[in-house]
Amino acid sequence: MRKLIFLSAVLLCFASCANVTFVNPQPEFLESLTEIPEKYQGRFVFSEASDDTNEDVNIVTATTINGMSIASDSLVVKTRGNYFYVNFLDDKGNYKLYIYQTVHCLGYEKIYAIFPNIDKEQEHLFNVINDWSCNNGNQCYLLDRVSVNQFNLLVNSASTDEKIELKRLK
Numbered sequence: 663m664r665k666l667i668f669l670s671a672v673l674l675c676f677a678s679c680a681n682v683t684f685v686n687p688q689p690e691f692l693e694s695l696t697e698i699p700e701k702y703q704g705r706f707v708f709s710e711a712s713d714d715t716n717e718d719v720n721i722v723t724a725t726t727i728n729g730m731s732i733a734s735d736s737l738v739v740k741t742r743g744n745y746f747y748v749n750f751l752d753d754k755g756n757y758k759l760y761i762y763q764t765v766h767c768l769g770y771e772k773i774y775a776i777f778p779n780i781d782k783e784q785e786h787l788f789n790v791i792n793d794w795s796c797n798n799g800n801q802c803y804l805l806d807r808v809s810v811n812q813f814n815l816l817v818n819s820a821s822t823d824e825k826i827e828l829k830r831l832k
Contacts, residue, residue: 679777679826681796682816683756685806687738687749689813695739697724698732701764702746706773709827719831745817756804761817762828773828778816788812 687694706720720728727748732739738749738757746762761776780788780803792804808816 679779680758680760681779681800681802683752683754683758683802683804684749684808685756685791685804687740687757688747688759688808689740689742689810690808691810691813692740692742692747695732695741698722698727698739698746699741700724701766702741702762705831706828707831708775709829720828761820771830773830775826775828776817776820777825778820780816784815784819787815 703722703724706722707718722728725732727737727739730737736751738751740747740749744764744766746764748760748762749757750760752758759778761778763774763776765772765774782801785793785803788803788805789807790803791806794802796802
């Protein structure tokens with residue numbers, strides 16, 4: 663139960679970083695995983711965390727993220743290339759998306775958490791079915807029927823402010 667509360671707190675904390683939620687788990691064009699690939703498993707901490715105490719460590723196993731099973735509609739994971747997608751069902755029945763990008767080269771590893779956002783100027787590019795004022799004062803959007811091109815735009819247009827580095831613990 664403590665792990666579930668921690669995962670919820672971490673995800674809610676980062677909810678303020680993203681201003682889009684989705685009707686369906688993203689990306690829609692990929693199948694959900696029943697097992698998390700080994701390259702995404704391990705113990706991780708956000709780089710700005712002061713230490714690696716148990717409260718700051720996120721544990722990913724073959725079938726769980728911080729003790730929460732991926733064998734449910736509440737937590738849906740997908741992968742494509744170097745991207746790992748975690749969809750978390752919120753209390754309104756919509757999915758919040760957390761994207762993790764890994765870069766591997768000659769023993770070098772960088773992992774980033776990416777938080778998709780759109781602004782008023784991009785709104786016409788997406789199928790926005792609802793919008794509201796978020797807790798942080800920004801505009802939030804509920805998106806439906808996200809195409810491959812629209813999804814790639816969300817991922818590739820993330821600014822440096824919308825990315826947070828993670829470290830894998832040994």
